[in-house]
Amino acid sequence: MVKTEHRYIRGDFKLATSISEAHPSRYESNNIRSQLPVMWDKAIDFNVYDKDGNKWIDLTSGIFVSNSGHSNPKIIKAIKDQIDKDLSFSFMYPTEIRVEFAEKILNMSPKHYEKVVLLNTGSEATDTAYKMIKHWSVKNNRKYIVCFEGSYHGRVLSGDLISSGPNNSDWSGVRDDNIVFLKFPYDPNSEFDHSLLPPANEIAGFILETYQGWSSQFYPQRYFDQLYKFIKTNGCLLCFDEVQAGFYRMGTPYGYMTYGKDLKPDIICLGKAVASPLPMSVVLSTAELIDGAKKMGGTHSGNPLCCAAAIANMDFLNHEDFQEELCQRVGVFERRMKSLEKYNCVDYVNARGMVGAILFHERDISDKVVVDMVYNGIMPVHTWSKSIKIGPPLTMPVSVIEEVFDTIEKIISDIG
Numbered sequence: 001m002v003k004t005e006h007r008y009i010r011g012d013f014k015l016a017t018s019i020s021e022a023h024p025s026r027y028e029s030n031n032i033r034s035q036l037p038v039m040w041d042k043a044i045d046f047n048v049y050d051k052d053g054n055k056w057i058d059l060t061s062g063i064f065v066s067n068s069g070h071s072n073p074k075i076i077k078a079i080k081d082q083i084d085k086d087l088s089f090s091f092m093y094p095t096e097i098r099v100e101f102a103e104k105i106l107n108m109s110p111k112h113y114e115k116v117v118l119l120n121t122g123s124e125a126t127d128t129a130y131k132m133i134k135h136w137s138v139k140n141n142r143k144y145i146v147c148f149e150g151s152y153h154g155r156v157l158s159g160d161l162i163s164s165g166p167n168n169s170d171w172s173g174v175r176d177d178n179i180v181f182l183k184f185p186y187d188p189n190s191e192f193d194h195s196l197l198p199p200a201n202e203i204a205g206f207i208l209e210t211y212q213g214w215s216s217q218f219y220p221q222r223y224f225d226q227l228y229k230f231i232k233t234n235g236c237l238l239c240f241d242e243v244q245a246g247f248y249r250m251g252t253p254y255g256y257m258t259y260g261k262d263l264k265p266d267i268i269c270l271g272k273a274v275a276s277p278l279p280m281s282v283v284l285s286t287a288e289l290i291d292g293a294k295k296m297g298g299t300h301s302g303n304p305l306c307c308a309a310a311i312a313n314m315d316f317l318n319h320e321d322f323q324e325e326l327c328q329r330v331g332v333f334e335r336r337m338k339s340l341e342k343y344n345c346v347d348y349v350n351a352r353g354m355v356g357a358i359l360f361h362e363r364d365i366s367d368k369v370v371v372d373m374v375y376n377g378i379m380p381v382h383t384w385s386k387s388i389k390i391g392p393p394l395t396m397p398v399s400v401i402e403e404v405f406d407t408i409e410k411i412i413s414d415i416g
Contacts, residue, residue, distance in 0.1 A: 007377025008055040043070035046396040056379040067273040069395035078312035101307040115290040117283040118302040122243035122271030123154030125281040130158045135293040137204035192226035205237030210245035210255040215387035216350040216357040243271035250353030275310035336405035355391040372411045
């Protein structure tokens with residue numbers, strides 16, 4: 001049994017027992033069985049509970065949705081207040097709260113973003129960005145879009161076209177021959193080589209994950225600087241997929257800002273943490289690019305309840321008290337993450353802001369550490385690979401961050 005102020009695991013808890021009971025794959029596709037087999041009963045701030053009273057410190061944020069903490073009372077109140085106004089759905093008709101949200105997100109964003117596209121999911125956001133670049137490319141007589149191998153941009157067909165590698169969409173029989181893939185620069189000494197690309201004047205744009213999801217891989221700074229200079233020199237568009245990285249996950253309003261304070265991407269795709277806990281995504285861009293594409297939005301985009309949640313979420317995250325505390329938490333998180341590199345079983349660690357990954361030499365070790373963490377009352381993101389991904393709610397106090405890493409260090413040190 002584990003019992004502390006923030007963790008409680010019953011002595012009779014068995015993860016294996018939960019496998020047959022917890023997964024909805026009894027009724028849904030087997031392909032959704034990608035998370036730990038723990039049936040959530042409730043989630044409050046940085047804790048997750050099952051129906052038996054077991055209590056975990058959450059290092060997933062619901063896969064980077066609950067940056068403001070699970071069941072944040074300010075956000076829940078905003079949702080309830082909007083319900084009481086008898087406006088919970090409005091299709092794409094104009095509403096005051098829709099306008100209020102659009103104005104607020106533009107006000108918290110760099111001034112070169114002029115308009116928004118409101119959507120529901122990250123996949124819709126990246127699909128819309130793909131569409132925007134395609135429309136722009138036709139008008140400007142360019143055709144190629146450059147992406148990176150190993151990337152992930154969503155669960156729609158266009159997402160498969162621009163994700164992972166050139167064969168990712170083979171299941172569909174559809175291929176975009178104007179998508180060019182570069183190898184991701186895992187080596188920190190990598191340099192950008194434009195000779196691997198088509199002629200610069202034929203490239204419409206680049207689509208980048210702010211960090212590569214499965215192991216929080218960041219672009220080496222020198223590589224990124226060379227890439228960005230090439231993009232701007234040759235008039236290509238730059239799109240950041242910020243679906244995971246946005247809303248202070250990396251310590252800044254948008255994660256791409258950690259690569260340089262003066263960057264001006266043409267398009268950014270936001271999702272997950274926009275309207276925690278409700279589904280909402282946003283594409284930020286210029287008026288030219290947004291107005292130049294067709295068929296934007298959808299039935300539930302700009303939903304009043306989601307707008308109310310998103311407004312409260314932004315107010316919470318942008319408050320000066322929260323920002324001061326976040327700065328302290330980021331410092332401790334990054335320091336404790338990097339300290340794990342001292343263990344022999346750890347290959348290396350990535351960390352920036354409040355997201356990171358522990359890369360082990362062997363997949364078996366990663367799996368064992370995940371299981372031990374769960375039995376010790378800590379819930380990480382299991383990537384089913386050599387990496388364990390960590391991204392707690394940004395509300396987690398420094399004392400709890402320390403408790404988490406004390407526990408993780410004990411687990412890893414026992415392995416060696």
